Structure formats: C-alpha cells, structure tokens
Amino acid sequence: MKKWRLWIVLTVLCSLLSGCWSSTPIEELNMQIGVALDSAEESGGEEVAIPEGGNHVKPTKIISTYQFTIPQGSGGAVMKSASNSSSIKNYYNMSETSDSIFEALRQLSLRTRRTPIGHHLKVIVISEKLARSNNLTKLIDFFTRDNDIRPSVMLFVSKGMAKDVLENALPGQTPAFVLEGIFNNRDRNMGIWEPVTLAKVVGPLQAKKSFLLQNVIPIDHETKLSGAGVINGETGKLVGFLDESELEGMAWLTGKGQGGVLKTYNPDNNDLLTYEVKTMHSKIKANVNNGQISFNVKITSTGRYAEVFAEKAKKLHDGIVKKDKALLQKRVLEIVQTTVTKMQKELHTEAAGFGTSLHNQHPAVWRSVKDNWDETFSQIPITYEVNVNIEEYGASDTTAE
Numbered sequence: 089m090k091k092w093r094l095w096i097v098l099t100v101l102c103s104l105l106s107g108c109w110s111s112t113p114i115e116e117l118n119m120q121i122g123v124a125l126d127s128a129e130e131s132g133g134e135e136v137a138i139p140e141g142g143n144h145v146k147p148t149k150i151i152s153t154y155q156f157t158i159p160q161g162s163g164g165a166v167m168k169s170a171s172n173s174s175s176i177k178n179y180y181n182m183s184e185t186s187d188s189i190f191e192a193l194r195q196l197s198l199r200t201r202r203t204p205i206g207h208h209l210k211v212i213v214i215s216e217k218l219a220r221s222n223n224l225t226k227l228i229d230f231f232t233r234d235n236d237i238r239p240s241v242m243l244f245v246s247k248g249m250a251k252d253v254l255e256n257a258l259p260g261q262t263p264a265f266v267l268e269g270i271f272n273n274r275d276r277n278m279g280i281w282e283p284v285t286l287a288k289v290v291g292p293l294q295a296k297k298s299f300l301l302q303n304v305i306p307i308d309h310e311t312k313l314s315g316a317g318v319i320n321g322e323t324g325k326l327v328g329f330l331d332e333s334e335l336e337g338m339a340w341l342t343g344k345g346q347g348g349v350l351k352t353y354n355p356d357n358n359d360l361l362t363y364e365v366k367t368m369h370s371k372i373k374a375n376v377n378n379g380q381i382s383f384n385v386k387i388t389s390t391g392r393y394a395e396v397f398a399e400k401a402k403k404l405h406d407g408i409v410k411k412d413k414a415l416l417q418k419r420v421l422e423i424v425q426t427t428v429t430k431m432q433k434e435l436h437t438e439a440a441g442f443g444t445s446l447h448n449q450h451p452a453v454w455r456s457v458k459d460n461w462d463e464t465f466s467q468i469p470i471t472y473e474v475n476v477n478i479e480e481y482g483a484s485d486t487t488a489e
Contacts, residue, residue, distance in 0.1 A: 118202040120209045121179070122155035122264030124250035125227060127217040128185050150218065152192035153183040153251035154204065155264050179262045181254055189230045206236040210268045212243050212286075213304060215250040216326060219317065223324035225293050232286055239287035242268060244304045245317035245326060256306040263311055267304060270313060278339040278348035278365070279332045281316050296321040298439040298462070300338065303329055320437045322462065328435045330427065337427030340387055340420055341440050343370030349394065350476075352419040362395035363416050363478070372445040376453050383442055383470045387420060392480030409478055417474040428470060438465040 128151050157179050182199065184192035196204055214227060231237050244267065246253050257263040274280045281302045292299045298321040305314050316335045320327045330338060339345030350363040368389040375382045393412075431438055443461050447454040457464045 118154075118156045118196075118200060118204040120154055120204055120206045121157050121262065122211050122213070122254050122267075123209065123231075124151075124153040124155075124213045124215075124246075124254045125189070125218055126151040126153070126215040126250050127221065129217070149185075149187035150189060150192070151183055151185050151251065152189050153181055153254055154193070154196065155179050155181050155254045155262075156204070157208075157262065178260065179257075179264070181251070183251060189227075206231075206234060207238070209237050209241050210264045212241055213246050213250040213253050213267075214244070214301075216245060216247050216317070218250075219245050219319075219326035221325070223293075224289065224319060224326075225324050228286060228289065232290060237286075239285060241286050242271075243284050243286065243289060243301055245301045246304050247314075247329070248305065252306045253304050253311055256309055256311050258310060266311060274345075275347035278336045278345040279315070280313055281335060281339075282344055292319075292321060293324055296324075297443070298322075298437045300330070300335075300439055301326075318431075318435055318437050318439055320435075320462070327437050328430075330430065333423055334427045334430055337423035337425075338440060340368060340389075341370060341385065341424050341427060343368055343387070350391070350416055350419060352415050354415065360395065361412055361415060362393075363476070364392050364394035365389055366391045366479075372440075372442060374442070374446040374449045374453075376450050381446065381453065381457070381464075381468050383445070383468060384473070385424070385470060386473045386475075387424070388475045388477070389420075390477045390479050393478060413476055413478055416476045416478075420474045420476065421472055424472060424474075432466040432468075436466050437462050442468075442470075 128149055158177070182196055184195045186192040186195065193204060209231075212228070212231060214224075218227065228243070231241065232239070244253075253267075254263045257266055271280060271283050274282075281300055284299070284301055289299070291297075299319050300316040301319060302313055303315045303317050305312055315329050315331045316338070317326050318328050318330060319325070336345075336348070339348070345365065345368050347367075348365050350365055352361050352363075353359065354361060366389075368387070370388075371386045373384045373386070375384065428440070431440065438461065442465060443454070443458070447458075
C-alpha cells in the first residue's frame with residue numbers, strides 16, 4: 089500500500105515538472121544587440137521599408153535601426169564557407185520609421201518570422217539631430233520600461249546618422265560588440281569616457297543634472313570614439329560636443345581617467361615629451377566668501393617617461409626631471425582650462441561635478457543657485473593646482489641620478 093502511495097506522489101510530481109515547455113529554439117529568435125535612433129528628416133526616410141498598398145500611413149519622425157546577430161545554426165556557418173572571408177558578416181540590420189520606437193520594433197514582424205528579443209541588447213546610439221531636438225528621457229522611455237532589456241545597455245551619441253555606426257566594422261566583427269568592448273581600453277586612453285548605461289542616466293535626467301555621453305563616429309569601415317556629447321540637465325537635450333582633447337581635459341578635471349598618454353613639447357628645442365599616466369586624482373573644493381562662490385581644483389597624477397625623443401642619451405638628473413614635470417603640469421593646466429572655458433562660455437552647461445561639490449560642501453548656498461546653476465557657473469572663477477609625479481623612467485640607460 090505504501091508503495092502505491094509513493095508511486096502516486098511521484099507521478100503527481102512528474103506532472104508538475106514542466107521542463108522547457110515554453111522555450112524557443114535560438115534559430116527562431118532575433119537577438120537584438122544594437123539599436124540606432126535617427127531623425128527621419130535627416131534622410132527623408134529612404135532605405136526604410138515603406139508599406140505598399142492599403143490605407144496604413146506611417147508617421148515619419150524616428151528611424152529605428154535594429155542590429156541582430158546571426159545564429160550559426162540559421163545559416164551563419166553556411167555563409168562563412170560559401171562566401172569570401174572579406175565579406176563575412178556576423179550581423180544584419182533592419183530599419184523602421186515611426187514616431188513610436190515600440191511600434192517600429194513590432195513593425196519588424198511584418199518582415200521576418202523570427203521574434204526580436206532584447207535580452208542581449210548592448211548599445212543604443214542616438215544621432216546628434218535627434219538628441220538636440222528631443223529630451224533624452226523620451227527617447228529611452230521604451231528601453232527603460234521593457235522588462236526584456238537590461239539596464240546595463242550603453243548609451244552613445246553620434247554626429248551624423250547613428251545607423252551608419254552600426255554598419256561599420258571590420259570583416260568578422262560586429263559593430264555593437266566592438267563598441268561595448270572598446271571600454272576595456274579605458275586604462276590606455278583618456279579619450280574613453282566612463283560607460284554610461286540606462287541605469288546611470290535615469291537619475292541625472294530626473295534630477296536635471298548635466299552629464300556626458302560618449303560620441304562615436306563611423307570612419308574607414310570602422311567605428312571610432314571621438315569626444316563626448318554634453319547633455320544639458322535642465323532640458324535633457326544635447327547642447328554640444330567636447331572634442332577629444334577637451335574630453336581628455338574632463339578626465340583630468342574629474343579624476344575619472346584610468347590611464348593614458350599626456351604629450352607636450354620642450355619649448356627650448358621642440359623635443360617631444362610623452363608621459364604615461366598610471367594614476368590620477370582630482371578634488372574640487374567649493375569656497376563661499378561674502379556670498380561669492382569660487383572653486384579650487386587639485387589634480388594629482390603619477391606616471392612614467394614613455395617617450396622622450398632625445399637625440400643623445402643623457403642622465404635624467406633632478407634638474408631635468410623637475411623641468412619635464414613643470415612642462416607636463418603646464419600642459420594639464422592648459423587642457424583643463426580649455427575644457428572649463430568651453431563649458432562656461434560656449435555650452436553654458438556644467439557637467440564636471442562642480443555643482444555636486446557645492447551641494448555637498450555648502451548646501452544652503454546650493455539651494456539658492458541650483459535653479460539657474462548653469463548660467464551661474466559660467467561666471468564663477470576657478471583656480472587650479474596640478475602636481476604630476478614622474479616615478480618611473482623606463483628601460484632606457486638615461487636613468488635618474
């Protein structure tokens with residue numbers, strides 16, 4: 089009798105084990121890995137599928153381009169063996185035009201039997217024209233609401249057409265994966281800003297706090313990070329760009345750089361001096377005196393000689409090292425001041441954290457200026473202290489005494 093009861097219990101339990109009853113073979117899915125958003129006015133809607141016949145009128149505002157990876161089981165392996173290696177593509181793109189990003193995605197169902205899924209979405213690229221004319225909160229609303237899309241998706245802006253970025257990659261590479269992977273090089277180049285994800289922009293947008301988005305451009309069948317777009321916190325729109333040198337200045341100003349190169353020239357003989365940045369730190373101090381606000385920025389760095397370009401080997405005695413240190417400090421000061429001038433006089437947008445420092449150090453003063461902070465910041469004087477320490481001299485025989 090006990091055995092029969094045991095069998096009954098086991099039978100019931102087995103019936104409750106659903107296994108993978110709701111699974112879908114990967115060959116039947118379209119895995120989104122990248123999205124590009126463009127203004128339809130930039131191209132007039134060409135190269136976008138337009139329905140023929142019927143009474144459906146499609147609004148023309150945003151061109152949504154979706155990049156999908158090609159599963160090997162759905163023909164990727166066949167394409168690889170049958171095609172020339174220079175023409176192999178591991179991805180394909182599909183574009184739709186609508187004033188609704190969600191509708192554009194669903195319109196793809198009219199063109200493919202595979203269901204698009206966003207679990208593996210890596211990057212979203214927004215064109216300059218679209219970012220200048222629309223609050224970023226509106227453009228990313230669908231992506232922050234969709235349960236399938238992870239908040240770790242990276243955001244970019246692009247001068248020109250964003251969809252061109254998703255078309256550029258070397259043979260065998262996938263643009264979305266390349267963009268995501270470039271951030272592994274942050275310790276090698278200060279032109280790579282910190283990754284900005286969906287999770288990281290929601291707070292600043294709601295708090296009306298300005299921030300940067302990495303700018304990416306297509307170049308010579310590749311994609312390249314080139315400076316950063318500045319998003320104004322008050323409007324949530326793109327107001328301008330920092331070029332590569334100005335973004336480097338922002339890295340020094342905020343201390344967010346993880347490594348890279350600092351280059352300058354000796355005014356006496358025009359010899360090149362290259363310094364490899366190992367560490368950098370920055371501290372912004374807010375001062376309030378008789379109601380007048382000012383800031384002092386202290387920047388410190390340690391690094392090594394990377395390249396001197398000297399014609400003859402010579403001992404790097406204390407006098408030479410001290411002079412080189414002064415040249416490097418002067419160069420840091422120049423690029424930092426250029427960046428701050430750009431924010432104060434041209435963009436009228438503060439995206440370096442000066443407001444945060446004032447908020448933390450003088451909260452009462454911050455409350456009195458926060459409603460018009462960007463314009464207030466444009467008139468505030470700033471002083472700088474830069475200290476560069478050369479701790480290593482490389483493997484050359486020109487060692488320090």
